[in-house]
Amino acid sequence: MLSAVDAVLDRYREHLPVSLRQLFYVLLSDGVLEKTERDYKRMCEYVGMARRAGRIPWDMIRDDTQIAADAPLSFTGPEDFWRTVETAAAEYRVDRQAGQPARLELWCETAGMVPQLVRIGAEFGIACFSGGGFDGLAGKHDAAVRAVAGGRRTRVLHIGDYDQSGEHMFTSLAEDVIAFAGDAGAQVEFERVAVTGEQVAAYHLPTAPPKTTDRRSFSGTATTQAEAIPPDILAALVRGAVEAQRDPVVYREVLAREEAERRAIREFLARASHPGGRPAE
Known part of the structure; x- marks a missing residue:
């Protein structure tokens, strides 16, 4: 199993x-595992031991349960401060969304996907959020406030599970945020990027029957989690x-x-500094 994980x-x-x-879903598609809770737990156990042993680097796996806050910015001294300024x-x-017809945001239902979305969003200056931040009214209202502050049309690109919960979460998010923003005169649109029924078929994604205990309507006949989409395909879709x-x-x-302004700032700092590396008095 660990050889398959390495691959x-x-x-x-x-x-x-x-x-x-x-x-887990990639190993499932590769035929290494079966879609059972037992196989998932076994994989987690093996991967956990391999990480403890140093066989798998810690930064290759995203842990979704930890919430951390960085310490306030501080410096070892003036030299350290000026190195930070130079960096x-x-x-x-600059704002890489400046001048575009709509301000974009990337939202995903699962927190573990955020780092991958950030990699794409950063290139275009797009903020990324996980669905957990929008479960309550406050999170939805904050999204509407951002739309108002943006001063133009906002379009939310959303990635979520293809099941009863995922479809209703998407609908609920869209309805509430659009209503909150509309009350303040802002326009918000939502686009479902993944998962769709067409993608399930096109990429042969693993499925499971809908939960019989969930009586909400669902457009499909089988469910698929967003994390079942291979990372490279997800990146291409986004x-x-x-x-x-x-x-x-x-x-x-x-x-x-941006490049011209960056060059001007660096030239200014170079002119303002003396040989010791600090700006002149």
Whole structure:
């Protein structure tokens, strides 16, 4: 099993970290495991031991249960501060959504997918959120406030499970956020990027029967979790949805302005500093 895990991590090395659930679905598609709770728990146990032993690097697997907050920014001294300023100048970015017809956000139902979405979103200046932040009214209202502050049309690209819960969560999110934003005169649209019934068939995703205890309506006959989509396919779907909403000419102009401003800032810092590396008094 661990050899199969190694192969999966190598196959998707450009999309790491992956969650345990994503890893399970890839192994399922590869025929290594069966879709049972027993096999899932066994895989988690083996992967956990391999991580403890150093066989699998810790940063290759995304843990969804830990919530952490960084310590306040601090410095060892003035030299450290100016090195941070120089780094910030080298990484200077403008709003890469400036001038576009709609402000985009990426939302996903599962927190473990956020790092992968961030990799795509960062390129285009798009914020990413997990569904857990929108379960309550406060989270939905915050999304509407962002739409109002954006001053233009907002389009939410959403990734969620293909089941009763996923469909109703998407509908509930859309209805509440659109209503909250509409009351303040802002326009919000929602687009279902994944999972869809067509994608289940096209990519031969593993399925399970709908829960008999869930009586809510469902458009499909079998369910699929979003993490069942292979990471490379998910990345392609998200990138395609983003690029479909972007004006490439405007985007290139923004990148050119960003580079020019970054260069000007670095030149200013170079002129303002003395040989010791600190700005002149």
